[in-house]
Amino acid sequence: MKKYIILISLLALTVTQNACQQEFLNPSAASEQQVINSPDGLVTLVNGLQFRYTTTRAxxxxxAxxxxxxxxxxxxxxxAGNTDExxxxxxxxxxxxxxxxxxxxxxxxQLTRASADIVLTNADRVITDAGLKxxxxxxxxxxxxLSLGTLAQFFQQAPVATGTNAPFVPREQLLREAIQQLETAATLVSSTPPSASFLTRIPAGIDIPNTIQALIARYALFAGDYDKAIAAAGRVNLTVRSSFSFDENARNPVFETAFGNVNVFAPTNTSFxxxxxxxxxxxxxxxxxxxRTNPxxxxxxxxGFYTSNSTAxxxxxxxxxxxxxxxxxxxKNDLTNAVTELNRVLTKTPAQDAWGVGAGLPAYAGANTANAILQEIYRNRQIELAFQGFRLEDSRRFGRSGPDTTPQANAERTRNFMPYPFTERDNNTNTPSTDPN
Known part of the structure; x- marks a missing residue:
């Protein structure tokens, strides 16, 4: 992905979160107009999305x-020298x-979302090949x-569009926008699959049809649309891997910054x-x-998934x-089906999982009540999906103890949402006047 860094950095200068910053152009690089009016330019720009979203400490x-x-x-x-952490x-x-x-x-x-919007705005106009489009x-x-859904996991509100003093919308609207975009893409992909010529020009790893359905299921669950979440999850082929790929030029960011050393952060203990x-x-x-058993x-x-710079x-x-x-x-109070799906996780062995993640435990034997089953689902989410950035969202959704707990030492989370960055507050008059806790 290294060859796409210059271009995505150039375009990022004009699509910041509130579009209030000045534009600085590199005279030796392609202009934005050249990029968005060329199929090859849009393919190059779309490649840069993964680099922007996945790599480096930024x-x-x-x-997440x-x-x-x-x-x-x-x-x-x-x-403690890592003061922000x-x-x-x-x-x-x-x-x-x-x-x-x-x-x-x-x-x-916000930069990834804004760059994706540039692609989506211009693809139909510029690209005539159906499979490439x-x-x-x-x-x-x-x-x-992914950008909208991640913002919704951590912020109570955020802009959904680029512009001067872009309005903020509730996180529920961010999730709905993400789902709508994915459903539009699913319809297109089902009628016209991406061409081989496109797939060979992007980083290997992401399975497009299954990823679309998996993300619909994820964000529908977060939005409380349970029927849609069940249906989309049922369309995911669980034997197919879909991943962000890395190498020495574009490194696994959690290994590079944290899990590859003893200087930044580590798991609290072996109980997650x-x-x-x-x-x-x-x-x-x-x-x-x-x-690690004996580090x-x-x-x-x-x-886990942070064992080297090139680990997917x-x-x-x-x-x-x-x-x-x-x-x-x-x-939905369908406890029979809930336990059936839970048991598929509990009894799954590493050999039966596409990524080698398996509990190998007996089936659920707890109380047949919604509260008890949901607690077991929550517990397994924290283990199965460890260190992947979902725990704050999960903690709120499952009503776990938060920052208002007395004494605070008993709280399972120390915040509900993140504050709005000063970089946004200083440049966007629509930033909410107060931060959530």
């Missing part, structure tokens, strides 16, 4: 993992709009949805920071997937899809 993946894990006691800071671990008013993790999470998602639109739709009834069964085979003084405790990160896991169905059925 990308969405690292900052950090913000989601440090505010929910899933992760702990190893070196430390403030997230402390939570509450320690987290301000100046926090670099918060700012980078916001900016990466299908691939470009679907790929851009995936990254627009879970306590009481939520603690994992000692015989759960997912423990050896996500943790040395120079080895991070965490492993799943866009979704089969277990997530099963747990989406389990939770959606449980919230």
């Amino acid at each position: 990308g969405a993946i690292y900052n 993992v950090a913000a989601g894990g440090l505010t929910t006691r899933e992760l702990r800071v190893l070196n 430390l403030f997230l671990e402390q939570g509450l008013n320690s987290v301000q709009g100046s926090n670099a993790v918060v700012r980078n999470l916001w900016t990466s998602c 299908s691939g470009v639109v679907a790929y851009a739709s995936i990254f627009k949805a 920071g879970l306590t009481g009834a939520l603690q994992p069964d000692p015989s759960d085979r997912r423990l050896t997937f996500y943790f 040395t003084a120079t080895q991070n405790l965490g492993t 990160i799943p866009v979704y896991l089969p277990g997530e899809i099963l747990l989406i169905r389990a939770e959606a059925f449980a919230r």
